[in-house]
Amino acid sequence: xxxxxxxxxxxxxxxxxxxxxxxxxxxxxxxxxxxxxxxxxxxxxxxxxxxxxxxxxxxxxxxxxxxxxxxxxxxxxxxxxxxxxxxxxxxxxxxxxxxxxxxxxxxxxxxxxxxxxxxxxxxxxxxxxxxxxxxxxxxxxxxxxxxxxxxxxxxxxxxxxxxxxxxxxxxxxxxxxxxxxxxxxxxxxxxxxxxxxxxxxxxxxxxxxxxxxxxxxxxxxxxxxxxxxxxxxxxxxxxxxxxxxxxxxxxxxxxxxxxxxxxxxxxxxxxxxxxxxxxxxxxxxxxxxxxxxxxxxxxxxxxxxx
Amino acid sequence: xxxxxxxxxxxxxxxxxxxxxxxxxxxxxxxxxxxxxxxxxxxxxxxxxxxxxxxxxxxxxxxxxxxxxxxxxxxxxxxxxxxxxxxxxxxxxxxxxxxxxxxxxxxxxxxxxxxxxxxxxxxxxxxxxxxxxxxxxxxxxxxxxxxxxxxxxxxxxxxxxxxxxxxxxxxxxxxxxxxxxxxxxxxxxxxxxxxxxxxxxxxxxxxxxxxxxxxxxxxxxxxxxxxxxxxxxxxxxxxxxxxxxxxxxxxxxxxxxxxxxxxxxxxxxxxxxxxxxxxxxxxxxxxxxxxxx
Numbered sequence: 065x066x067x068x069x070x071x072x073x074x075x076x077x078x079x080x081x082x083x084x085x086x087x088x089x090x091x092x093x094x095x096x097x098x099x100x101x102x103x104x105x106x107x108x109x110x111x112x113x114x115x116x117x118x119x120x121x122x123x124x125x126x127x128x129x130x131x132x133x134x135x136x137x138x139x140x141x142x143x144x145x146x147x148x149x150x151x152x153x154x155x156x157x158x159x160x161x162x163x164x165x166x167x168x169x170x171x172x173x174x175x176x177x178x179x180x181x182x183x184x185x186x187x188x189x190x191x192x193x194x195x196x197x198x199x200x201x202x203x204x205x206x207x208x209x210x211x212x213x214x215x216x217x218x219x220x221x222x223x224x225x226x227x228x229x230x231x232x233x234x235x236x237x238x239x240x241x242x243x244x245x246x247x248x249x250x251x252x253x254x255x256x257x258x259x260x261x262x263x264x265x266x267x268x269x270x271x272x273x274x275x276x277x278x279x280x281x282x283x284x285x286x287x288x289x290x291x292x293x294x295x296x297x298x299x300x301x302x303x304x305x306x307x308x309x310x311x312x313x314x315x316x317x318x319x320x321x322x323x324x325x326x327x328x329x330x331x332x333x334x335x336x337x338x339x340x341x342x343x344x345x346x347x348x349x350x351x352x353x354x355x356x357x358x359x360x361x362x363x364x365x366x367x368x369x370x
Numbered sequence: 371x372x373x374x375x376x377x378x379x380x381x382x383x384x385x386x387x388x389x390x391x392x393x394x395x396x397x398x399x400x401x402x403x404x405x406x407x408x409x410x411x412x413x414x415x416x417x418x419x420x421x422x423x424x425x426x427x428x429x430x431x432x433x434x435x436x437x438x439x440x441x442x443x444x445x446x447x448x449x450x451x452x453x454x455x456x457x458x459x460x461x462x463x464x465x466x467x468x469x470x471x472x473x474x475x476x477x478x479x480x481x482x483x484x485x486x487x488x489x490x491x492x493x494x495x496x497x498x499x500x501x502x503x504x505x506x507x508x509x510x511x512x513x514x515x516x517x518x519x520x521x522x523x524x525x526x527x528x529x530x531x532x533x534x535x536x537x538x539x540x541x542x543x544x545x546x547x548x549x550x551x552x553x554x555x556x557x558x559x560x561x562x563x564x565x566x567x568x569x570x571x572x573x574x575x576x577x578x579x580x581x582x583x584x585x586x587x588x589x590x591x592x593x594x595x596x597x598x599x600x601x602x603x604x605x606x607x608x609x610x611x612x613x614x615x616x617x618x619x620x621x622x623x624x625x626x627x628x629x630x631x632x633x634x635x636x637x638x639x640x641x642x643x644x645x646x647x648x649x650x651x652x653x654x655x656x657x658x659x660x661x662x663x
Contacts, residue, residue: 065466072452159453165452167446168508169467170420171420
């Protein structure tokens with residue numbers, strides 16, 4: 065069955081194109097890092113600019129084998145370069161709706177869940193392969209950096225990176241399932257991808273704006289558990305935001321989520337927050353269950369109304 | 371055989387299909403007829419389990435719909451295929467998902483039998499007729515015991531139509547159950563063993579249609595009368611209607627009166643043009659069935 069699904073995907077050029085678009089973001093990120101490091105290393109140590117006068121080896125730490133994958137992908141997942149990936153999910157299922165495939169599917173096997181799961185499973189495999197491709201390209205890039213020691217190379221296979229790999233794949237699958245669900249509900253690929261992209265931007269802006277404007281602890285508490293906040297926190301973990309090295313904290317990714325922890329002249333000040341990993345995992349399972357169930361129900365509904 | 375018991379389908383709080391009497395769809399060719407929008411396709415989807423009725427039960431030789439799906443083949447009136455795949459690839463795709471997939475060689479045989487191109491032409495570049503052929507091939511994937519055809523002759527070329535008619539006859543000879551939804555009354559009359567009528571939200575079933583054909587089928591023909599010679603009253607009484615047209619006098623008569631009418635034509639040496647068979651209006655068919663029951 066998987067073979068049959070690949071046969072179908074094999075012909076979808078749009079899926080390949082969308083998978084490659086985030087590479088642009090990765091390339092920009094690497095270029096920017098490299099350029100900044102080159103400029104900062106030439107400044108004097110007395111300069112006020114952070115990192116000025118540091119050795120280029122230290123400044124390029126984020127591009128070293130141990131860090132490059134989690135840092136670069138963290139950048140991709142925190143920006144609009146995530147959107148092409150979630151659109152893939154919409155394309156993955158839209159043909160089934162648009163060309164009445166579900167009607168035929170309902171007549172070839174009594175177990176419709178089997179077909180439904182094949183869709184999700186094949187998409188999971190596709191994302192695994194895509195994230196691996198990014199991993200491979202980024203690892204290769206880090207090997208070409210000046211002064212990269214051979215002894216550093218095995219660090220690309222660290223547990224940090226394995227965790228990041230799993231988190232990135234999960235986040236892609238999660239948002240794709242949300243996109244698929246909206247597509248099934250609306251019966252439109254444009255609406256499916258449009259609403260999802262809007263939501264991803266909206267929650268991000270809403271969380272930031274409400275943190276500074278409303279000063280409501282209840283609202284801030286709610287914001288911490290919303291879907292985007294939850295997935296974004298996972299990405300923070302994947303990007304090793306809590307890791308401090310001998311060279312100091314260097315993550316390029318800003319959590320953008322806040323909690324009211326400090327009072328200043330009677331005012332609440334929003335501070336960046338990342339929830340504990342176990343809380344994020346519980347909420348991830350919960351959200352996956354909710355959206356997975358809604359997706360399954362809309363799948364059944366579309367068959368009945370096909 | 372398929373048994374239907376007290377089926378009731380409601381749409382937006384309005385019943386759209388209500389079964390009064392139990393119906394057993396017999397083996398052989400069952401022609402489903404009904405006016406547009408009367409629920410023929412809805413009935414088909416209920417029989418396939420795509421739509422669940424609010425009430426009632428359907429059994430395929432004492433098995434549920436789910437258990438029987440592997441024995442059901444369906445040809446919808448539209449082609450539901452992936453446009454970016456070839457016809458054969460589409461068949462491969464659905465074959466992979468069916469309960470008992472057939473071997474690749476058999477798949478190619480099936481494609482060849484129905485004239486599905488084996489080259490690289492994608493379905494989006496197929497003509498309507500080619501899509502129809504692909505749809506027939508799809509419906510035969512599982513070599514079904516229950517074969518449902520929804521408007522199979524629309525858009526198919528004459529060669530394909532004849533091939534399909536022959537296939538229906540072959541399947542019938544193999545004691546299979548065929549459900550044929552078609553507006554082509556000529557084909558229905560020729561093939562029907564039983565009649566299934568969907569009308570005004572109700573379902574009616576007439577077993578052994580050929581035994582009733584004389585009362586339900588009429589012929590229409592154009593005849594030319596010389597010297598404005600009128601029709602004798604005894605002849606007129608045998609007709610359903612007659613009407614003067616540009617092509618001559620159009621007469622219609624029930625099959626049961628055909629032998630007497632032809633005898634009169636021969637006797638009077640009257641030339642008959644464009645004689646064709648047709649079925650009575652749905653209302654009349656329903657009335658006939660109600661009188662029978």
